[in-house]
Amino acid sequence: PLAALVPVAVGGALMASQMRGQGDKMKEYDAAMERVNAAAVEYVNGIGVIKTFSGTGRAFGRFLERGNAFFDDFWNWVKEVVTVTALMELTLSPPAAITFAAGLALLLAGQGIIAPIEGFALVALAPLLTQPFLALAFAQHNFQQAAQAGARLAALLDTPVLPRPA
Numbered sequence: 001p002l003a004a005l006v007p008v009a010v011g012g013a014l015m016a017s018q019m020r021g022q023g024d025k026m027k028e029y030d031a032a033m034e035r036v037n038a039a040a041v042e043y044v045n046g047i048g049v050i051k052t053f054s055g056t057g058r059a060f061g062r063f064l065e066r067g068n069a070f071f072d073d074f075w076n077w078v079k080e081v082v083t084v085t086a087l088m089e090l091t092l093s094p095p096a097a098i099t100f101a102a103g104l105a106l107l108l109a110g111q112g113i114i115a116p117i118e119g120f121a122l123v124a125l126a127p128l129l130t131q132p133f134l135a136l137a138f139a140q141h142n143f144q145q146a147a148q149a150g151a152r153l154a155a156l157l158d159t160p161v162l163p164r165p166a
Helices: 002-019 022-053 058-092 094-110 116-157
Strands: none
Touching: 002 058, 002 094, 002 116, 022 058, 022 116, 058 094, 058 116, 094 116
C-alpha cells in the first residue's frame, strides 16, 4: 500500500523545512569562522610580542570576543532547527518506520485488506524505504560544506596572478 510511504513523505517535508535558508546560514557560519580564525592567528602571532613587551592582551580580547560572537550566532541557528531536525531523524529512523509499518500492517490485515504475509513484507521493507533519506539528511551538512569549499576554491583560482618581480 502507498500508505507505507507516509514516513518518507513526512520526513521529506521536515527535511525541506529544515533546509530552508541553510545556504545563507552557511555563508554566515563561514564568515564567522573566518573572523574567529583571523583573531586566533592574530593572537598566536602576537604571543612573542606580548611576552617580550608585556602587551595588554588586545589580540586575546578580540579572539574571545569573536569566539563568543560565533558561539552566540551558532547557538541561535541550532535552536531554530533542532526540533525540526530531531523530528525528521525520528520519522526517518528504522525503528519509527518499522513501528508505523507494523501498525499499518496490523490494521490492514485485521480488516482483511491484506494477507498477514503481506503485512510481514511491509514491516520488513519499511526501513529500506526511509534509510536512503535518513542517510541524505545526515550527509546534507557535508554536502553544503563541500559546496562552500568549492565556491571558496573557485574564488581563489579566479584571483589574478601577481606579476613576477624583475
